[in-house]
Amino acid sequence: MNNMPQFLFGNDVNYSTYSPRSINKTFSIVLKNVDGTIDEKELLNDIQAIENEVTAIHRIKNAALDKPTPLVRIDCGTETCRDRLLAIRKLVVSPFAFPIVEYIPPTKIIRCYKCQGLGHYAHNCLNQLKCSKCSGPHSIEKCVSTTVTCSNCGGDHRASYPGCKARLSYINVLKSKQFSSVVSNTSQQQRQQPTYSTAASH
Ligand SMILES: [Zn+2]
Ligand SMILES: [Zn+2]
Ligand SMILES: [Zn+2]
Secondary structure, three states, X not given: OOOOHHHOOOOOOXXXXXXXXXXXXXXXXXXXXXXXXXXXXXXHHHHHHHOOOEEEEEEEEXXXXXXXXXXXXXXXXXXXXXXXXXXXXXXXXXXXXEEXXXXXXXXXOOEOOOOOOEOOOHHHOOOOOOOOOOOOOXXXXXXXXXXXXXXXXXXXXXXXXXXXXXXXXXXXXXXXXXXXXXXXXXXXXXXXXXXXXXOOXX
16 A cells, blocks of 8 residues: 555665656746846846746755856746746846756755665665764764765765765766656657757857
């Protein structure tokens, strides 16, 4: 009876089974090439004048650098509003024309609390115990180390650090899988996207 997606444990967790659902729930899109000097409140006002069902905007941060990116997430009140925006492909807020792309929500990462490895749960883990702070062979509660070493990338941060190189490349792999499943689920003519290449020249 327990066949809900969140009870699918193990190495073969199928991420793509619930990713399209979460996209539908958020009704968001992403604007590209939004200069950091652009005021978000003003931009929201301008966008709402065009699409009054837009509820909020958020600048997307780069987790690794903890810095804002030229990407802005646009939250739509309804699915039809989101689809309208995706269909027009470019949002013209004079003097700008921002390319519109699909929003892919942040990927939930499973981290094993036994070995700190990504993508499996501790109860399936046959690896050696590793400390999430120093990567030594003990639990975090017993840790006496004064140095911090990530067991996944060797960097000087805890295994839980959102900007960890190993974590980010793992997310990229998941996202590309997610994205290809989204693309193959939608109609095939979404392939050519000339707006991508016309990045604003500075
Ligand atoms: Zn493990
Ligand atoms: Zn330790
Ligand atoms: Zn790391």
